[in-house]
Amino acid sequence: EPEILEDFNKLVQREDPDIITGYNIDGYDMPLLEERMKFNKVRFSIGRDYISPRRIMDQYWRLHGRVIDDTWWEVRKVLHPKHETLNYVSNMLLNEGKEDVNRLDIENEWKNRRDDVIKYCIKDARLALLIYRKIRILDRNLYLSTVSMLPLDDVTNGGTSTYVDSLLIRRADRENIGVPMSSSKFSNDTYAGGYVHTMDPGLYDMIVVLDFKSMYPSMIIKYNICFTTLSPEGTIVAPNGARFLDPGVKKGIIPDLLEQLMKNRDEVKKQMKEDKSNHDYLDGLQAAIKVLMNTFYGVLGTSFYRFTNREISSAITAYARNTITSIIADLDKSGNKVIYGDTDSIFIESGKKTLDEAIEYGNRLSSDISRKENLVLEFEKIMDPLFSHGAKKRYAGKIVYPPSSAGEILVRGYETRRTDSFDLQSEALSTVFDLILSRDVEGAKQYAEDLVKEVATGKIDTSKLVISRSVKNFSTYKNAGSMANVNAAKKLIDAGETFIPGMKVSWIVTDAGKTPQAVEPFIDGRKFTHTPDYVYYSKRLQETLNRVLESLDKEIAVFKNPQSKITDAFEEKPKKRDIEDFFK
DNA sequence: GACTGTGGCCGTGGTG
DNA sequence: CACCACGGCCAC
Numbered sequence: 001e002p003e004i005l006e007d008f009n010k011l012v013q014r015e016d017p018d019i020i021t022g023y024n025i026d027g028y029d030m031p032l033l034e035e036r037m038k039f040n041k042v043r044f045s046i047g048r049d050y051i052s053p054r055r056i057m058d059q060y061w062r063l064h065g066r067v068i069d070d071t072w073w074e075v076r077k078v079l080h081p082k083h084e085t086l087n088y089v090s091n092m093l094l095n096e097g098k099e100d101v102n103r104l105d106i107e108n109e110w111k112n113r114r115d116d117v118i119k120y121c122i123k124d125a126r127l128a129l130l131i132y133r134k135i136r137i138l139d140r141n142l143y144l145s146t147v148s149m150l151p152l153d154d155v156t157n158g159g160t161s162t163y164v165d166s167l168l169i170r171r172a173d174r175e176n177i178g179v180p181m182s183s184s185k186f187s188n189d190t191y192a193g194g195y196v197h198t199m200d201p202g203l204y205d206m207i208v209v210l211d212f213k214s215m216y217p218s219m220i221i222k223y224n225i226c227f228t229t230l231s232p233e234g235t236i237v238a239p240n241g242a243r244f245l246d247p248g249v250k251k252g253i254i255p256d257l258l259e260q261l262m263k264n265r266d267e268v269k270k271q272m273k274e275d276k277s278n279h280d281y282l283d284g285l286q287a288a289i290k291v292l293m294n295t296f297y298g299v300l301g302t303s304f305y306r307f308t309n310r311e312i313s314s315a316i317t318a319y320a321r322n323t324i325t326s327i328i329a330d331l332d333k334s335g336n337k338v339i340y341g342d343t344d345s346i347f348i349e350s351g352k353k354t355l356d357e358a359i360e361y362g363n364r365l366s367s368d369i370s371r372k373e374n375l376v377l378e379f380e381k382i383m384d385p386l387f388s389h390g391a392k393k394r395y396a397g398k399i400v401y402p403p404s405s406a407g408e409i410l411v412r413g414y415e416t417r418r419t420d421s422f423d424l425q426s427e428a429l430s431t432v433f434d435l436i437l438s439r440d441v442e443g444a445k446q447y448a449e450d451l452v453k454e455v456a457t458g459k460i461d462t463s464k465l466v467i468s469r470s471v472k473n474f475s476t477y478k479n480a481g482s483m484a485n486v487n488a489a490k491k492l493i494d495a496g497e498t499f500i501p502g503m504k505v506s507w508i509v510t511d512a513g514k515t516p517q518a519v520e521p522f523i524d525g526r527k528f529t530h531t532p533d534y535v536y537y538s539k540r541l542q543e544t545l546n547r548v549l550e551s552l553d554k555e556i557a558v559f560k561n562p563q564s565k566i567t568d569a570f571e572e573k574p575k576k577r578d579i580e581d582f583f584k
Numbered sequence: 585g586a587c588t589g590t591g592g593c594c595g596t597g598g599t600g
Numbered sequence: 601c602a603c604c605a606c607g608g609c610c611a612c
C-alpha cells in the first residue's frame with residue numbers, strides 16, 4: 001500500500017494538473033487518501049509545492065497550485081438533477097453509465113474478475129471528468145474569476161460574499177473607507193421581500209409579459225442606496241423610513257460599482273453583436289457580470305456578512321414593491337388588465353386578437369412606463385394561451401413571441417418542474433398542459449381519467465413511481481422518524497449503501513395507509529422487490545391533474561372571448577372532488 | 585454549513 | 601375534521 005500511495009503522489013506530480021476532479025472526492029476519495037497516507041506514514045505530497053492538501057471547515061480542500069473541484073457538488077449546484085448518482089447523471093448527460101461491478105462485494109469481485117474491477121474504476125473517474133467538461137463549470141468559474149478579480153480557487157470554493165468582498169473592499173480601500181472585519185452581530189429577524197400579485201384561475205389569451213431589467217441593482221442605483229450614504233440627514237427617504245444622501249452630496253460606492261458593472265455589461269453585449277467570432281467568450285462574461293450584480297442585494301440581507309444592513313436591504317425591497325404596485329395600480333386605472341406579477345414582472349391581458357397588435361401594445365407599454373419611471377421595463381414575451389389554476393408562482397403558457405422561442409411551452413412551479421415529483425406525475429401533467437394549451441380541455445380530461453384508473457390497477461412501470469428528496473443530518477429534524485425521506489435514507493444505510501448528509505435519496509411508497517407511510521429505498525442498478533402502493537400513486541396523480549383540470553371545469557367559453565372577465569366565470573368555486581367522483 | 589435574500593405551494597403528520 | 605407546523609423545493 002505505501003508503494004501505491006507513493007506512486008499516486010508521483011503520478012500527480014508528473015501529470016501536473018491544474019484541476020483535480022472526481023465524483024464526491026471532497027467527501028470520500030480525499031479523506032480516504034489522507035487517512036491511508038497517514039496510516040502508512042507517506043506524505044500526501046500532491047501540491048505544486050509538494051505540500052499536502054488541507055481540509056477547510058470540514059467542507060472543501062485547499063491545495064497549493066491546484067484546484068480540487070468536486071464534480072458531484074458542481075452537478076448539484078448547476079443541474080439540480082432528479083437523482084444525483086454518477087450513473088444517473090452520466091446516463092442523462094452522456095448516454096453512458098457505470099460499469100457493472102458489485103461494489104458491495106468488491107473483495108470477491110477483485111478476486112474473481114480483477115480486470116473488470118480495474119475497468120470499473122477507470123470508467124468512474126472518466127465519467128466524472130466527462131461530466132465536469134460537459135457542464136462547462138470551469139468556463140463559468142473562470143468568467144466569474146475574471147469579473148470578480150478573484151483566483152479560481154476562491155470562486156470555486158468560496159460563497160457569493162467572497163465576490164462582493166473582492167470588489168467592495170478594493171473600492172473602499174481606494175477611497176479610504178474603513179471596512180468591518182466581520183459581522184458585528186448575528187441577527188435573526190427577517191424583513192419583507194418582493195410583491196406577488198394574486199392570479200385567478202383560467203386560460204388567458206395573448207398575455208404580454210413585462211420585466212424590469214435588474215430590478216434590485218436598479219433600485220440601488222436610482223436611490224443611491226449604500227452603507228456610505230445611509231444618514232439621518234439624507235433627503236432620499238425610502239418607504240421603510242431609511243434615509244440616503246443625494247448623489248449630488250455623496251455618491252455611494254455600491255451604486256457606483258453597480259452602475260459601472262451595468263455599463264460594462266452593456267458594452268460587452270454591444271461587442272457581442274459586432275464580433276460574432278468571440279460570441280461565446282463575451283456571452284460568458286456578460287452572464288458573469290449579471291450574476292455578480294445580483295449578488296449585492298442578497299449579501300446585504302444576510303445575518304452574518306460584514307456589510308449586512310437590514311435597513312438597507314429592506315429599503316431595496318420596499319422601493320421595489322412600491323415601484324411595481326404603483327405601476328400595476330396605474331395600469332388597472334387606465335383600463336389595462338394586470339393578471340399577475342412577481343417581484344419584477346407584470347403579466348397583462350392584452351385583449352388583442354392578432355400577434356402584431358399585441359407586440360405593438362407590449363412595446364408601447366414598455367417604452368411608456370420605462371420613460372415615466374426612469375427604469376428599464378423590458379417587453380419580454382407574449383404567451384397565448386396562459387394557464388393558471390389560481391396559485392401564485394405556478395403557471396403554464398405557450399410562448400408566441402419572441403420568434404426565437406415561439407412554440408415553446410413554458411411551465412413555472414408545477415410538478416413538471418419539481419425534482420421531488422415522480423416521473424409519472426410530471427409526464428402526465430406535461431401531457432395535460434400540452435392538451436390544454438392546444439385548447440383541448442376535453443381531451444385532457446379524458447386522458448387524465450384513463451390514466452388515473454390504469455395506475456390504480458398497477459399497470460405502470462415501477463421506475464416511474466420513484467420519489468426523490470434530499471436528506472440532511474438526521475439530528476437536525478424535529479421528528480425525523482415521521483419523514484419518508486429520512487426513513488428511506490435509514491433503510492439505504494441498512495442495505496449497505498453510502499449515505500452522505502445533504503444527498504438526495506430515492507424511494508417508493510409501499511403502504512401509505514401506515515403512519516408514517518411505509519417506504520422502500522430505490523437503488524440504482526438493483527432490482528426493486530417490493531410492491532408499490534398503487535392506490536396511493538393513483539390518488540396523488542389524481543390530485544395533481546385534478547387541481548389543474550377542475551379549475552377549467554366552468555367552461556371553455558372563457559378562452560373564446562379574450563375580452564371577457566375571467567373572474568366572472570369562476571364566481572362559484574367548483575366543489576372539490578375526490579377520487580370517486582373523478583371515476584364517474 | 586457547502587455561510588446571498590423573501591414569498592409561496594404542497595404533502596405529511598400531529599393536535600384538539 | 602379543521603387546523604397547524606414542518607420541510608423541501610421552487611419563482612423571483
